[in-house]
Amino acid sequence: MNVFLVTSPFQYICANEARDAYQTKNNLLVLVQQNTEKGKQHLAQLYDKSKWDHIIEVGRSNRTFVIPRVLKEVKKLANGESIEHFFFSEYTSWRTRMFQRNLPAKKLVFIDDGMGNLYEYFKYIKDKKSFSRTRFLQDLLIQLQGCKKIGTIPYAENFEMFSIFDIENPVCPLKLNTLDSIRKSIGASNCYDPSAPVAFIGEGSIGDKNQPSVDAYISKLEQVIAKKNAPVIYFPHRTESEEVTSAVKALPNLTYHKSESPIELELANKGIKISSITGVTSTALYTLSLLYKEVPIDAHTYDSHIGNDMATFLVNHFEKRAQNFSI
Structure with missing residues (x-):
């Protein structure tokens, strides 16, 4: 047994x-x-x-x-x-x-x-x-x-x-x-489309102590919108504050998507097409990198994460993965 x-x-x-x-x-x-x-x-x-x-x-x-x-x-x-x-x-x-x-x-x-x-x-x-x-x-x-x-x-x-x-x-x-079983069952490979919007994975605890300020977070989102020159679909973190939600929704060229499933499943379950994914180094982003192998991922980190064994591991993973794509 x-x-x-x-x-x-x-x-x-x-x-x-x-x-x-x-x-x-x-x-x-x-x-x-x-x-x-x-x-x-x-x-x-x-x-x-x-x-x-x-x-x-x-x-x-x-x-x-x-x-x-x-x-x-x-x-x-x-x-x-x-x-x-x-x-x-x-x-x-x-x-x-x-x-x-x-x-x-x-x-x-x-x-x-x-x-x-x-x-x-x-x-x-x-x-x-x-x-x-x-x-x-x-x-x-x-x-x-x-x-x-x-x-x-x-x-x-x-x-x-x-x-x-x-x-x-x-x-x-x-x-x-490698999450092969669930990747096949949800049809994750069908979500990549180079002409589709960019997915931005929202973060939790924004504005809290030792976390990025709301202004810094919104500034990062604005940079992504400008850099990608493509529509952005924003997937909020489940703990996102009303202050962050209001600020994000006010941004141009951005669709605010309230997920019904964990983000790892939401894309495939809803048949959402994306050209790339961006967000802070996290477990969710790591899991997405395995499930959606065809999709380029642009991961960023914060100075407070440097030196942390877990964060360093994740940063190294995304740097190696990015070598296979032109982000």
Whole structure:
């Protein structure tokens, strides 16, 4: 049996890719339900029960009692068989470590959940750090339900990564996730048209402390409009403020597009044609660069990002990619 622990829509995408890439059989999906309307909406667009042999859906609350019950259900379904692969994200989460401690698997496979995985690689995995988690009362309740407490777990030698991030000289085996399955299913290759508008991917937290000011952000957009000499379709970040929205909508030669899906899917789902994509270096832009391989991407960064391992990784990726295009 193979167990997939999924807690977000993007993790679900990566779990699907992993199932295809590893060609696993007898697959059990443990799906943690979304607690926001947006999360529920995005997951509903992706969720296909027919792809899984077994499914356990769980809520996010009362985890001290819910997770031990789920672990018992998994063991019952396994019926004495060994767990071949345990696919998971959220490297340091309590839920993940409870599964690791109580459900031994031949291989532990770390799948992506956006930028968080890159952060956890540089902070924990790169130095092969042990993980400790002790809570007296919670540990006692866990043990009373017949499960092992997490305690201290050393770095696992059977650990590997299935990732969209092509990390240089990784400390563990790394199989690249090229998002081929979803790229084909949504028809991403049909979105490129050299005569179409430019897509500008909006940013969150504009105007906040240590973030670009609203004026600087609008100035950047104006530069893009002038440089590209083409209409711009603007895709706002889900956390965009009303101040930013009003300023963006006032710009000429710009269409403000309110997305109904994650940006990675919105372009293909709506059949939107684009000639190029521009935006700040981010996980979303990185994912777009894999899904929409035919589309040139003009990525920029801010001085505050320089020196950050994650930002440096992303900058290098986009610089290498840009060599294949005339942007």
